[in-house]
Amino acid sequence: MKPVISIEQLSFTYAGSERPALSGINVTVNPGEFIGITGPAGAGKSTLVLCLNGIIPHFQRGEYQGRVWIDGLDTVDTHCTEISRKVGSVFQDPEAQIVASTVEDEIAFGLENFGMEPEMIEARITDALQRIGIEGLRYRSTVELSGGQKQRVAIAAAVALRPKILVLDEPTSELDPLGTKEVFEVLKQLNQEYGLTIIVVEQKINILLEYIERLWVMNEGRMVADQPPRQIINQPELLTGVGLQIPPVSELVYRLKAAGYYSGELPLTVDEAYWALLKCRGGKG
């Protein structure tokens, strides 16, 4: 399969900064992957996202080395508009990225910028709202929406442009647990039903591990792990080593395992932990 993203020896140092924000990143992404990025503050997660949507190197000064190919195009030689047709972006703060006063206008905004015909825009709006499952919000005023609704509108606006890749930088950091779940449910559906390639930066490790198929752990500008959630959770030091916590259910069973009450894989979910704990009964306790 031809990778949809290919990153080769990517390093970036912001102008005026001593230390590189990214160092020697090498990674490829196949179409339809659902990837999570986590890591402590300052790890380089946002910088990596900016390299994917072309803001680096086009709008950010600094020293750039290596190559990023998006759908076969080298981002250095590709106009940002062209990159934005392939990579949709959603950011942290729902307030900052919503520009229009109604949901419908918000979704139309990007399409109009692409110079699309009005009938086509109409069809795309209907389709995007349907894909995200927010048809009921179409005529609502954007200021009245909840945080979770705003982020789903931002995702709908990105999806309306029919990108191959959707990158989201901490889209749930301003949201409560319900809003967070709403966003991840939408991402899961877009990934499964439409094969959209998704890369999401997220600090809430529990929810990330529940939804994604591949996790990138970053620290000090480097990619320190690139594995499926189950493999990561069974090597807890990959997360604890960079100052991150493993999910409480995994931690509990990890401790029981270390104390000799359990042998087997560490659980990712409450359901799995339940079965792991039942198995513990025959243990030394």
Ligand SMILES: Nc1ncnc2c1ncn2[C@@H]1O[C@H](COP(=O)(O)OP(=O)(O)O)[C@@H](O)[C@H]1O
């Ligand atoms: N605009 C900028 N100018 C200078 N340094 C920056 C800028 N943005 C981020 N950095 C630095 O780059 C490093 C990585 O930052 P960032 O990619 O934002 O990390 P993360 O998203 O993982 O918290 C940090 O050391 C940060 O201070």
Ligand SMILES: [Mg+2]
């Ligand atoms: Mg960040």
